[in-house]
Amino acid sequence: MQRFNRVLRRTGILGSRFYSSYVSRMRYLFTLKEEDEACRKAMDSGSIYLFHKLAPLLQKAEYGGYTTPAMQASDLKGILGKLGQNKDLLQESILIGCSESHVTQFALDLGVLEKESVESQVTGKFVELRKAFFLLNGHDLPLISQSHALLRWHQTHRYCSESGQLTQRNQAGSKRVCHTNGAIYYPQMAPVVITLVSDGSRCLLARQASFAKGMYSALAGFCDVGETVEETVQREVAEEVGLEVESLWYTGSQHWPFPNSSLMVACHATVNPGQTQISVNSVELEDARWFSAGEVREALERKRPPRERAGRATPVWVPPRTAIANQLIREWANQQPK
Ligand SMILES: NC(=O)c1ccc[n+]([C@@H]2O[C@H](COP(=O)([O-])OP(=O)(O)OC[C@H]3O[C@@H](n4cnc5c(N)ncnc54)[C@H](O)[C@@H]3O)[C@@H](O)[C@H]2O)c1
Numbered sequence: 001m002q003r004f005n006r007v008l009r010r011t012g013i014l015g016s017r018f019y020s021s022y023v024s025r026m027r028y029l030f031t032l033k034e035e036d037e038a039c040r041k042a043m044d045s046g047s048i049y050l051f052h053k054l055a056p057l058l059q060k061a062e063y064g065g066y067t068t069p070a071m072q073a074s075d076l077k078g079i080l081g082k083l084g085q086n087k088d089l090l091q092e093s094i095l096i097g098c099s100e101s102h103v104t105q106f107a108l109d110l111g112v113l114e115k116e117s118v119e120s121q122v123t124g125k126f127v128e129l130r131k132a133f134f135l136l137n138g139h140d141l142p143l144i145s146q147s148h149a150l151l152r153w154h155q156t157h158r159y160c161s162e163s164g165q166l167t168q169r170n171q172a173g174s175k176r177v178c179h180t181n182g183a184i185y186y187p188q189m190a191p192v193v194i195t196l197v198s199d200g201s202r203c204l205l206a207r208q209a210s211f212a213k214g215m216y217s218a219l220a221g222f223c224d225v226g227e228t229v230e231e232t233v234q235r236e237v238a239e240e241v242g243l244e245v246e247s248l249w250y251t252g253s254q255h256w257p258f259p260n261s262s263l264m265v266a267c268h269a270t271v272n273p274g275q276t277q278i279s280v281n282s283v284e285l286e287d288a289r290w291f292s293a294g295e296v297r298e299a300l301e302r303k304r305p306p307r308e309r310a311g312r313a314t315p316v317w318v319p320p321r322t323a324i325a326n327q328l329i330r331e332w333a334n335q336q337p338k
């Protein structure tokens, strides 16, 4: 905390004016992205979330479920020493945030070490990200999702696309620079719209052939270059189910790490109740259907994935609460008369 205040004072951020805790945290993070030395120092007293080949470290929680344990940099240095690894590996950590108590948070991928030997030194197991999404509660997910996306970006974007030379990251890991031509690269994400279409009394859910059996979701699609969010919603609904959107409104957003890094922009949309004939685009979707509010409420309550019964079709279920699709579907169901 003292160091935190010193950095803020030196950079003129902590002055006579009162800053809320949130503002001072954001200003502090901004400074750490700009100043490599300040970031290096913050790492020494920060907490570090571990990954192994992009799989986050998960720990069984005392009262059930799983959490993501954070390690102190000093403890991690000891572990690296025991595993015969140079402590400089710690410098590869990337900055991901700052807790409310002003402890800086970093993420580090220990993929260069053998997974089992790391697990023997820490409490927990490295779990593949998709599985981790089902095991963790909503509180831990944004941090893990952000860390995964940033670590992955650094691992897969090491070269300058103009000079072909290796680029260097700044200490925080918020950018990479090519020292041959000065090109700067920032972490990328793709904007995606996710839309729940309604005709006033029913909503439209669809499934891709790759979804788990029985799972239906809202329509989703990547934004094309040059499109507005509104245009993407209209195009995706037309492309995937052959309907024309009459009105739409934004409701929320979510960072989504699959398959790469997406910013999911969630919208509700309506179509004319007199023009609801679905024409499924079979290249994109396996099925799309209208569901009544009652059917949607049942799907929301169903255990995921539901137990299969011999000779019966798998009951319809929807993505878990950790996916913004669930929020969209739940919002719509809550607005319908009981
Ligand atoms: N969080 C959630 O609730 C939620 C729910 C549904 C879908 N999603 C995500 O939304 C994403 C998009 O949905 P979709 O698959 O229906 O999209 P989509 O309908 O646009 O179809 C996918 C196709 O778009 C093309 N494409 C265009 N730009 C792309 C890019 N930048 N990256 C990858 N492919 C690109 C590819 O040909 C790909 O096969 C999926 O990756 C999925 O993980 C998230």
Ligand SMILES: [Mg+2]
Residues within 6 Å of the ligand: 219, 220, 221, 240, 284
């Ligand atoms: Mg789609």
